[in-house]
Amino acid sequence: MDAAIEISGLHAAYDKADVLIDVSLTVAPGTITCLLGSNGAGKTTLIRAILGLTPPRAGSVKVFGAEVTGEATHRVIARGVACIPEGRRMFPKLTVAENLRLGAYQEPSEAEIKRRLAEVYDTFPRLAERRNQLAGTMSGGEQAMVSIGRGLMGKPRLLIVDEPSLGLSPLYVKENFRIIEGIRARGITVFLVEQNVHQTLAIADAGYVLSGGRVVAGGTAAELKSNAEFHAAYFG
Amino acid sequence: MDLFGQYVVNGLMLGTVYALVAVGFTLFFGVLDVIKFSHGDVLMVGAFTGFTAASGAAALGFSHPLAQLAATVVFALAGTAALGAAIARWLILPLKSAPRLNILLATLMLGTALRESVRLFYPDGSNPKAFPALLPTSSWQWGQFTLRADSSILVVTGVLVIVGLHLLINRTRLGLAIRAVAQDEETARTMGINYTLIVLVTFALGSSIAAVAGVMNGLYYNEINFGMGLLLGLIGFSAAIIGGLGNLYGAILGGFLFAALQMIGAVAMPFASAYKDVFAFAVVIALMAWKPTGLIPERASDRV
Structure with missing residues (x-):
């Protein structure tokens, strides 16, 4: 089975x-x-390089075995990728x-979109109550729900989550x-980008540590927890 | 009373034309944050394309006015849609990361190029053309007040185009994508929206709406000329600004407001009606000083 993401x-x-220097990593499916x-x-x-928002200078990005380097973002998304961006970006x-519907923008079937909407409202009943409210008028925690729901609306095989805990209260962070x-x-394979080390490693299967644009450590979550290099990179 | 009624009909007609031009400015500003100064000249190209199509249909033996009208509308809309998309693709998108003033200048120059090309290359292009009267010329009479069928058809058509645009923007998947791109280009891309396609479609849409205005103008005055887009473009831009640039309904309001100002200047002021534009633009300047962000500033709910 092809890796969900393979960067070399x-x-x-x-x-x-230089922002990224010779970064290589693999995200195994289902992790x-x-x-x-x-x-x-x-x-x-x-993340921007994976999504085609910032074309890389060199190197290759594969998503589910397909070369996507230099591809337009909507084509990358069409391969079963969704992203919950940093800061929620409602x-x-x-x-x-409407925000949720945009998550399913590439889905042509209205019946399928309705089914997914119902599923999201089922997961987040609060969003069902507020479906006609402007997203900009919601609280940070509610916006986080919209952002997650929107990511799931695309029914992705791979979900990229960028700093979901940024700016949220501890209660919401735990919930996230x-x-x-x-x-x-x-x-769904999850590629989780975080600063929050302990809570992240508690749920992750594997991980990498990026410092100064280079991958300085990588391995299973258990390995990372005890890795000296990792501690050096993080706690310096 | 008779005269007043005529002025109201005339004002509604002009207001519709201005609103149709203004929504283009607002759409373009919405998706790309640019002012496209060639918009009025694209309108003129639309009117000339329609005129050519009508003449061509007549030459091919389609003598029925409706057949000529159909040819006029189809070719004017298709021609300007292609022109608008081409301008976006080859002039505006390549300049996207350049300073906004450069785009403004580039489109201003393009407008001049379009205008001069029609003047120089269209057969006898420097002289006004008699636009054929393709609409029914009957009229209804109520006492002193005469309502002409052609004016009514034009106003109703214009209003239907505006309502249609409103529905397109608010009720369809394409409209949702346009609004998403207008609010946050990058996140819209991340949702899987083909950004370039949406920009091109928006420019095609805004340009063909301007062509509707150009053809309406030709049918109403039975005359078009290579410079017609200059004043119409400026008025449409002013209407978009006083309404609140980026706001669709502000642009429509601004269009009708400008026409009302012209009518007031022509009828109710103690100077000759030739000063109506001077009066209208002076009021626009005062309005801009009073409400710099427009009458309906871009609010929570309503960018494009």
Whole structure:
């Protein structure tokens, strides 16, 4: 079975500053694989490179065995990828229901979209109550629900989650991690990008540590917990 | 009373035309944050395309006005849609990361190029063309007030186009994608929206709506000329600005408001009616000073 994500020798740069240097990593299907790293380590750039938002300078990105390097974002999404972006990135002037529908933008069947909407409302009853409210007027925690629901609306095989706990209260953070575990249980591969080391490693199967644009450690979650390099990168 | 009624009909007609031009500015600004100054000249190209199609249909022996009208509408809409998409694809998207002023200037120059090309290359292009009267010329009489069938058809058509656009933007998948791109391009891409396609479709849509305005204008005045887009473009842009750029309903309101100002300037002011544009633009300047972000500023619910 092909890896959900296979990155090899990836370089990315903005103007002259190198952001990613020779990054290689693999996300095995059916796992939660995490990418840990502090601010400015290049985590978001890596996601942008996978999604085709920032074309890399060199290297290759494969999604489910297919080369996607340099592909337009909507084509990458069409391969069964969805992303819950950093900061939730609601469409603030669209309703909750419209935000969710955009998650299923590539699904042509209205019946299927309705079925998925019902599923999301079932998971987050609060969103059902607020379906006609503008997303921009919701609280941070509610927006997190919309963002997760929107990611699931595409019925992805691979879900990329960028810093889901950023800016949320501890209660919501805990809830988010529980939901991400639930997503894996549904057979969806999760690539989880986080700064929150302990809670992330508690649910992840494997992971990588990014520091200064390089992968400095990688392995199973258990290995990472005891890895000296990892501690050096993180706690310096 | 008789005269007042005529002015109201005339004002509604002009308001519809201006609103149709203004929504284009607002759509383009919505999806790409750009001002496309060639919009009025695209309208003019639409009117000339329609005129050519009508003449061509007549030359091919389609003598029925409805057949000529159909040819006019189809070719004007298709031609400007293609022109609008081409401008987006080869002029505006390549300049997307350039300063906004460069795009404004580039489209201003393109507008001049279009205008001059029609003047120089269209047969006898420097002279006004007599646009054929393709609509029924009957009229209804109520006492002193005469309502012409052609004006009524034009106003109703324009209003239907506006309602249709409203439904397209708010009720369809394409409209949802346009609104998503307008709010957050990158997240829209991440949802799987083909960004480039949506931009091209939006420019095609806005341009063909301008062609409707150009053809309406030709049918109403029975005359078109190579410079007609200059003033119509400026008025449409002003209407979009006073309504609140980026807001569809503001643009429509702005269009009707501008027409009302012209009518007030022509009828109710103590100076000659030739000063109506001076009056209308002076009020627009005052309005902009009073409400710099427009009468309906971009609010939570309503960007494009």
